[in-house]
Amino acid sequence: MTSSKPIGEWRDVYDFLEQVRLRPGMFVRRGSLVELQAMLYGYRVASEIHGPQAVMDFEHQGPFAEWLWxxxxxxxASPLGWAVEITQAAEATGRAGIDLFFDLLSEFKAERSPEVR
Known part of the structure; x- marks a missing residue:
């Protein structure tokens, strides 16, 4: 079982996402995937500015989005982006979007292993 870690122990975006999965209310208001997508964009921008440049699978048309379609x-490819599409798919089945996102993320990582941890 994974437990929360201090920020200094996070290695990459997947460590960040694991912390979000463990405590979504702490990181993402009302479980908004649009907000999470914006945070991931900020993560990418910060890594470009401050280096080293992070591998970013969560761009609007990035590997996760391509896999999701x-x-x-x-x-x-949806012009609305992966966050909106997952939210709509979750609402259609009565689930929380953030829960569906993490289920899909697990599938994405499993299919891409060992490329993605």
Whole structure:
């Protein structure tokens, strides 16, 4: 079982996302995936400015989004972005968007292993 870690022990964006998964209310107001997506964009910008540049799978048209469109049976990339699409898919099934996101993230990581931890 994973436990919370201090920021100084985080190695990459996946460590950050694991902390969000453990305590979503601490990081993301009302479980908003749009807010989480904005935070991930800020993470990428900060890594470009301050280095080293992080591998970023969560761009609007990045590897996670490309994988998601296929996973959702889409033949096109949504202009709304992955956060909105996951939120809408979750609402259609009565789930919380953040819960669906972390389920999908687990699938994404499993399919890409060992490339992604």
């Amino acid at each position: 296929l996973r959702l049976g889409r033949t096109y």
